[in-house]
Amino acid sequence: xxxxxxxxxxxxxxxxxxxxxxxxxxxxxxxxxxxxxxxxxxxxxxxxxxxxxxxxxxxxxxxxxxxxxxxxxxxxxxxxxxxxxxxxxxxxxxxxxxxxxxxxxxxxxxxxxxxxxxxxxxxxxxxxxxxxxxxxxxxxxxxxxxxxxxxxxxx
Amino acid sequence: xxxxxxxxxxxxxxxxxxxxxxxxxxxxxxxxxxxxxxxxxxxxxxxxxxxxxxxxxxxxxxxxxxxxxxxxxxxxxxxxxxxxxxxxxxxxxxxxxxxxxxxxxxxxxxxxxxxxxxxxxxxxxxxxxxxxxxxxxxxxxxxxxxxxxxxxxxxxxxxxxxxxxxxxxxxxxxxxxxxxxxxxxxxxxxxxxxxxxxxxxxxxxxxxxxxxxxxxxxxxxxxxxxxxxxxxxxxxxxxxxxxxxxxxxxxxxxxxxxxxxxxxxxxxxxxxxxxxxxxxxxxxxxxxxxxxxxxxxxxxxxxxxxxxxxxxxxxxxxxxxxxxxxxxxxxxxxxxxxxxxxxxxxxxxxxxxxxxxxxxxxxxxxxxxxxxxxxxxxxxxxxxxxxxxxxxxxxxxxxxxxxxxxxxxxxxxxxxxxxxxxxxxxxxxxxxx
Numbered sequence: 001x002x003x004x005x006x007x008x009x010x011x012x013x014x015x016x017x018x019x020x021x022x023x024x025x026x027x028x029x030x031x032x033x034x035x036x037x038x039x040x041x042x043x044x045x046x047x048x049x050x051x052x053x054x055x056x057x058x059x060x061x062x063x064x065x066x067x068x069x070x071x072x073x074x075x076x077x078x079x080x081x082x083x084x085x086x087x088x089x090x091x092x093x094x095x096x097x098x099x100x101x102x103x104x105x106x107x108x109x110x111x112x113x114x115x116x117x118x119x120x121x122x123x124x125x126x127x128x129x130x131x132x133x134x135x136x137x138x139x140x141x142x143x144x145x146x147x148x149x150x151x152x153x154x155x
Numbered sequence: 156x157x158x159x160x161x162x163x164x165x166x167x168x169x170x171x172x173x174x175x176x177x178x179x180x181x182x183x184x185x186x187x188x189x190x191x192x193x194x195x196x197x198x199x200x201x202x203x204x205x206x207x208x209x210x211x212x213x214x215x216x217x218x219x220x221x222x223x224x225x226x227x228x229x230x231x232x233x234x235x236x237x238x239x240x241x242x243x244x245x246x247x248x249x250x251x252x253x254x255x256x257x258x259x260x261x262x263x264x265x266x267x268x269x270x271x272x273x274x275x276x277x278x279x280x281x282x283x284x285x286x287x288x289x290x291x292x293x294x295x296x297x298x299x300x301x302x303x304x305x306x307x308x309x310x311x312x313x314x315x316x317x318x319x320x321x322x323x324x325x326x327x328x329x330x331x332x333x334x335x336x337x338x339x340x341x342x343x344x345x346x347x348x349x350x351x352x353x354x355x356x357x358x359x360x361x362x363x364x365x366x367x368x369x370x371x372x373x374x375x376x377x378x379x380x381x382x383x384x385x386x387x388x389x390x391x392x393x394x395x396x397x398x399x400x401x402x403x404x405x406x407x408x409x410x411x412x413x414x415x416x417x418x419x420x421x422x423x424x425x426x427x428x429x430x431x432x433x434x435x436x437x438x439x440x441x442x443x444x445x446x447x448x449x450x451x452x453x454x455x456x457x458x459x460x461x462x463x464x465x466x467x468x469x470x471x472x473x474x475x476x477x478x479x480x481x482x483x484x485x486x487x488x489x490x491x492x493x494x495x496x497x498x499x500x501x502x503x504x505x506x507x508x509x510x511x512x513x514x515x516x517x518x519x520x521x522x523x524x525x526x527x528x529x530x531x532x533x534x535x536x537x538x539x540x541x542x543x544x545x546x547x548x549x550x551x552x553x554x555x556x557x558x559x560x561x562x563x564x565x566x567x568x569x570x571x572x573x574x575x576x577x578x579x580x581x582x583x584x585x586x587x588x
Binding site: 043044047048050051094098101102105106107108 | 267271283284287288291294295298299301302305314316
């Protein structure tokens with residue numbers, strides 16, 4: 001079992017790359033995927049996300065979000081903040097929230113799950129992410145690196 | 156007026172999702188179906204135009220974008236058609252691995268459909284999350300099987316969504332032996348899980364709804380047809396892909412932007428149940444034996460048996476992948492050279508949802524002059540409408556509106572159409588006359 005798994009979720013579409021950019025920033029600031037830390041970039045993993053939650057004690061998950069706020073704003077969601085997933089699931093529209101909801105029902109959630117959302121603007125295929133998105137990814141990466149260092153040092 | 160003579164309008168205004176958009180209109184007047192229309196807006200039509208002018212080397216990657224769930228079907232069908240035109244003979248390694256690659260897609264697509272889309276209907280659940288509360292082990296098993304299918308696709312395609320490993324003439328690369336050994340262990344470990352899945356699926360109580368229809372699927376003399384074969388129908392037809400237009404026709408209906416397909420003027424069925432009806436004698440002996448245990452009598456006229464048909468095909472695909480990976484060797488070259496030539500060509504394979512037919516006209520430079528793609532969902536569209544009509548009459552038009560809506564959804568989901576995601580979000584307005 002990997003003790004810590006860091007997952008950046010994205011797609012090659014403009015600001016939607018933000019989860020990947022956060023992973024890049026983590027690696028750039030010296031974080032290494034070795035030993036008990038696994039770092040992965042995922043491209044719309046669908047139900048495949050559940051298997052990656054199952055075998056870790058602590059999962060840090062970074063994804064794009066659109067809630068109408070300023071692009072670049074970072075928000076951390078506690079489990080109690082997850083909206084109740086009331087829609088039907090489908091093979092085509094199986095998103096992160098659906099996967100988390102299903103993982104919760106299956107008892108597959110790790111003991112600690114940090115879910116970060118970074119507000120994005122446009123997500124057009126082939127476009128680069130905006131400057132504020134890159135800055136937010138770097139800011140979040142620094143925060144996660146500090147959190148990991150402090151927590152793992154105490155352990 | 157009695158309950159049986161009531162008038163009801165069920166209108167599902169928009170079924171919106173990436174792989175297809177549609178709507179369902181049902182109007183019951185004086186206890187009879189006055190209107191029933193499934194409207195689908197099918198994306199692959201746009202791709203046909205996109206392909207024009209593009210070089211044959213680009214086609215596999217382009218057609219993969221038609222569907223996020225069954226990209227291999229589109230890639231392999233296009234490759235089959237173009238390789239036929241170019242006179243390419245795949246090496247035995249590439250021929251076998253095409254089938255393994257395709258098996259991965261069947262495994263993941265079928266498992267997703269069974270567990271996320273279809274099964275909740277039969278347990279009184281509105282979605283897979285609710286199903287997970289009452290059948291967590293079965294849902295976990297389904298997710299494991301689905302993940303294994305994805306892994307098989309990634310092995311040859313580098314990724315499972317819109318894979319990029321296939322090229323005209325074979326594959327761009329060949330997996331190392333160590334990776335094949337690892338996945339063979341996983342495939343073997345999944346066999347008992349797939350067998351248990353069949354028993355579970357066969358034990359699910361489904362409506363008894365016998366209907367007469369023609370099954371259409373590819374057929375091959377050597378194996379259960381997936382990536383090769385002629386086109387067969389349950390009335391005895393057996394034709395090559397080139398003769399498709401002589402027997403099958405597409406037509407526009409005013410209420411749909413998708414084309415309706417007919418076979419000799421009638422709706423027909425493609426997909427897992429059609430395949431099982433036509434090709435069950437080609438199943439491996441172990442799969443046949445298990446199928447016999449379930450008591451399923453073939454050919455089946457009950458579309459609700461599609462769920463167990465998918466489970467059977469998962470086990471078949473696992474067996475086939477294992478068989479073809481036995482004694483695996485890395486080839487000298489994973490592809491053979493290709494020389495383009497002008498002409499018209501066709502190809503057909505069995506996508507998870509059914510027969511997929513392609514036609515290409517190519518120029519001397521190996522570029523597409525025009526293309527036609529007939530996907531399974533549009534072929535099934537007329538059959539779905541026919542099924543809904545017959546099934547609702549059998550179910551009883553006097554049922555409450557919610558029950559009618561749920562029954563319509565169940566019927567539609569039997570076909571695993573590319574609007575399946577949308578059919579899980581059916582919202583309806585009921586106007587009582």
